[in-house]
Every structure is written in C-alpha cells, then in structure tokens.
Amino acid sequence: MQENVIPHNFSVDREMRKSIKGHGSFLLWFTGLSGSGKSTIANAVEKALVDKGIHTYILDGDNVRKGLNNNLTFSPEDRKENIRRIAEVANLMVDAGLVTLAAFVSPYEKDRENIKNILGADNYVEIFVNTPIEECERRDVKGLYAKARAGEIKDFTGVNAPYEAPQSPDVEIDTTKVTVEESVATIIAYIENKLNTDE
Numbered sequence: 001m002q003e004n005v006i007p008h009n010f011s012v013d014r015e016m017r018k019s020i021k022g023h024g025s026f027l028l029w030f031t032g033l034s035g036s037g038k039s040t041i042a043n044a045v046e047k048a049l050v051d052k053g054i055h056t057y058i059l060d061g062d063n064v065r066k067g068l069n070n071n072l073t074f075s076p077e078d079r080k081e082n083i084r085r086i087a088e089v090a091n092l093m094v095d096a097g098l099v100t101l102a103a104f105v106s107p108y109e110k111d112r113e114n115i116k117n118i119l120g121a122d123n124y125v126e127i128f129v130n131t132p133i134e135e136c137e138r139r140d141v142k143g144l145y146a147k148a149r150a151g152e153i154k155d156f157t158g159v160n161a162p163y164e165a166p167q168s169p170d171v172e173i174d175t176t177k178v179t180v181e182e183s184v185a186t187i188i189a190y191i192e193n194k195l196n197t198d199e
C-alpha cells in the first residue's frame with residue numbers, strides 16, 4: 001500500500017505557522033526511572049512556557065497509554081512501538097508549531113535514537129532526569145516499586161527490566177541535588193535560542 005501513498009503539497013508550512021506563533025517549536029523529551037520527577041518537571045516547564053505566551057502540549061503515560069496506545073504492553077517490542085507512535089505524534093505537533101513536552105521512562109537507547117531520527121536532531125532535546133533508583137523507590141509515588149518487588153509487576157524498569165542511561169543527554173538533572181525551580185531554570189536557559197524565531 002505504501003507505494004500508493006503520495007504526499008500532497010500543502011500551501012501552509014511550518015515556517016508560516018511559526019511566524020504566526022512568534023516562537024520556534026521542538027520536542028522536549030524527558031527520560032528517567034518511574035518517580036524520578038519527569039512529569040513534575042515537565043509540568044513546571046510547561047507552566048513557565050505558557051506564562052511566556054508559548055503554545056505547548058504535554059504527552060505523558062496517562063494521555064497516551066490510555067488512548068492511542070491502549071493496545072500495547074510493557075514488553076520490549078511494545079515499548080518500542082509505544083515510543084515510535086509517541087514520536088510520530090510529537091513530530092506532527094512540532095510541525096504544527098507547538099513546543100511539545102513528553103515524559104516517558106523510555107529505557108532503551110535504540111528507541112530514543114529512533115525518536116531523534118523521526119524528529120531530526122535540531123528538533124529534539126533530551127532531558128535525562130537522573131534521580132538515583134534508591135530515591136525513586138523511597139518516593140514510590142504510585143506504589144509501583146513495592147508491587148514490582150513483590151513480583152506483582154513484571155517488566156518494571158529498574159527492578160526487573162533494564163534502564164539504559166543516556167550517554168550524552170542535552171540536559172541532565174538529579175532531583176536529589178536541585179529543586180524543581182532550578183531544573184526549570186536550567187531547561188529554559190538551554191532552550192532560549194530554540195524558542196527565538198530569529199534563530
């Protein structure tokens with residue numbers, strides 16, 4: 001079927017959408033263990049961006065796993081497909097002119113590499129929320145570590161499934177060392193140039 005899918009040349013492009021909005025668009029991808037602080041920081045970054053009049057959208061486990069990807073499990077193949085679909089949706093959102101934030105464990109280097117390929121390196125900012133597992137487990141925000149230790153969840157990252165740490169993330173945050181406000185300031189400073197339409 002693919003060979004019969006011929007793209008149409010639409011007259012409105014990303015540059016035109018960008019000039020209406022007055023800011024650049026790209027994807028902020030938060031990776032890290034469950035409970036590391038991805039959603040908390042992504043939420044605070046989004047709030048700071050909206051306060052600046054920037055158009056944003058957050059993709060996270062709740063709005064994606066329960067809808068678009070509700071047919072996927074946590075097996076390695078399904079995790080790969082989960083990330084691929086999220087990256088394709090994020091790509092459309094970035095094309096639409098939104099600063100898109102995505103908070104997913106995304107434990108595999110190959111899958112994160114794939115996101116970067118789908119978006120293009122210029123449109124992808126990788127944020128590694130590198131909170132030690134002991135702290136994530138102590139927080140156990142959703143009670144999932146306790147369940148995983150009790151053998152009630154299989155394929156739980158950090159307990160009985162691997163997390164491949166990013167080798168060269170754009171931003172790295174250890175939430176045992178910095179506050180949410182400090183993390184937001186670091187991220188906003190990093191993306192300042194990308195937000196600017198003159199770049």
Ligand code: ADP
Binds near residue numbers: 035039176179
């Ligand atoms: P994730 O999205 O990575 O699963 P969450 O953001 O849901 O993690 O949970 C992280 C928890 O850690 C929250 O309860 C948050 O209040 C707490 N926390 C404590 N200190 C920090 C910090 N400096 N940055 C982010 N979260 C923090």
